[in-house]
Amino acid sequence: MHIMEGFLPPAHAIGWAAASLPFLVLGLRSVKRTLAAHPEQRMLLGVAAAFAFLLSALKLPSVTGSCSHPTGIGLGALLFGPAAMVPVGFVVLLFQALLLAHGGLTTLGANVFSMAVVGPFVAWGVFRAAAGGGASRSIAVFLAACLGDLATYVTTSIQLAWAFPDAVGGFGASFIKFAGIFGLTQVPIAISEGLLTVLVVNAMARFNAHELRKLPVMAMENKA
Amino acid sequence: MNKRSWMIWSAIVLLTVLPLWFASAPPAEPGAEAPAIFGGADERAQQAIGTVAPGYEPWFEPLFEPASGEIASLLFALQAALGAGVIGYWLGTSVTRERARREAAAAAGSHAD
Numbered sequence: 007m008h009i010m011e012g013f014l015p016p017a018h019a020i021g022w023a024a025a026s027l028p029f030l031v032l033g034l035r036s037v038k039r040t041l042a043a044h045p046e047q048r049m050l051l052g053v054a055a056a057f058a059f060l061l062s063a064l065k066l067p068s069v070t071g072s073c074s075h076p077t078g079i080g081l082g083a084l085l086f087g088p089a090a091m092v093p094v095g096f097v098v099l100l101f102q103a104l105l106l107a108h109g110g111l112t113t114l115g116a117n118v119f120s121m122a123v124v125g126p127f128v129a130w131g132v133f134r135a136a137a138g139g140g141a142s143r144s145i146a147v148f149l150a151a152c153l154g155d156l157a158t159y160v161t162t163s164i165q166l167a168w169a170f171p172d173a174v175g176g177f178g179a180s181f182i183k184f185a186g187i188f189g190l191t192q193v194p195i196a197i198s199e200g201l202l203t204v205l206v207v208n209a210m211a212r213f214n215a216h217e218l219r220k221l222p223v224m225a226m227e228n229k230a
Numbered sequence: 231m232n233k234r235s236w237m238i239w240s241a242i243v244l245l246t247v248l249p250l251w252f253a254s255a256p257p258a259e260p261g262a263e264a265p266a267i268f269g270g271a272d273e274r275a276q277q278a279i280g281t282v283a284p285g286y287e288p289w290f291e292p293l294f295e296p297a298s299g300e301i302a303s304l305l306f307a308l309q310a311a312l313g314a315g316v317i318g319y320w321l322g323t324s325v326t327r328e329r330a331r332r333e334a335a336a337a338a339g340s341h342a343d
Contacts, residue, residue, distance in 0.1 A: 007272075008272045009272075009275075010272065010276050010288070011288065011290055011291060011292045012288030012289050012290035012291060013276060013279060013286075013288050015289075016289065049320060050320075052316055052320070053316060053317055053320045055316075056312070056313040056314070056315075056316035056317050056320075057313065057317065058313070059309055059310070059312055059313030059316075060309075060310050060312075060313025060314050060317065061313070062309075063306045063307075063309035063310035063313065064310060065270060065306075066246050067246065067249045067250055067253065067268050068249050068253065068271075069249050069252065069253050070253065070256055070271075071249075071253040071254055071255045071256045071267050071268060072256055072265070072268065072269060072270065072271040072274055073268050073269065073270050073271065074270070074271040074272075078313075098309075101309065102309075103292075104293065104294065105294065105296075105305050106296060106302060106305050106306065107292035107294065107295040107296060107302075108272075108302075110290065110292060111290070111293070112289075112290045162275075166275060166278075166279065170279050170282045170283045170286070171282075172282055173282070180282055183278055183282065184275060184278060187256075187271055187274045187275050187278060188271055188275065191271045192271075194245045194246075194249065195245075197245055198241075198242045198245045198246060201238045201241055201242050202238075202242060204238060205235060205238055205239070208235070209321070209324075212328075213321075213324035213325070213327070213328055214324065
């Protein structure tokens, strides 16, 4: 989902940065508030951030014959709310842009928007919908992390199709092309991320029940 | 680890390992060389931009590029190690804390008798 340095026209680069900035401010406030109200959750916030660091460094092979990486963003979004993961995703993407030439500074806004804004908010929304619909905690967590991951890559495809519409088929044809690269490659990887997130949430439910008892994800009895 | 956790771990490993045998190289973009098998999706998207908008020139270069593929994988490994280190620390302290709590509860229970 990393759009390479310089690969978005300036107007798009500035537009996506402007779109991401308010979420980043919102996210920093949200993290500050969480830590002030629940200092005992500091360690788990660190684990959620570490999960995103670890997973987004792993480029896994996929059925399309390409490699891509999970985002690890869904876990933190379920625990601390979607806004909290915006600064985390920002730090990961900045690290990769500055040191790895992976993504870039000009495309940072667009990459933050797909991975650290759309990803966590979709994960959060899916979790609420699934939990409200009576799914067990494991199923709701799986769907949330999996679809949040996938939504990030669909967003990248939209961003690229918008910036580079096909000469004949326009936005639609271009979107199909990019979604064919990003979306299909991501399907098995998103499933893996969903499964891994379930394992971590189960471990947290076992070890950190006390710190997490007020969080909605833990309030759910694990039926399955 | 319970049976369900084992099943989930196996599924993750299979989902990651099976493509190594069953996937073939992605199709070539018209007018471009076929992409290498298991290259990055990001690079494929970059090639696709080249076919959709052949005249597009990236207008900004990375400030710093890893000197080689080895250096890049070193930095990726460092990123993963940072994450795994924190998670390992959390798991370690959690397991120890739970054991201490159980032993304390058992000790308190034997006192009561």
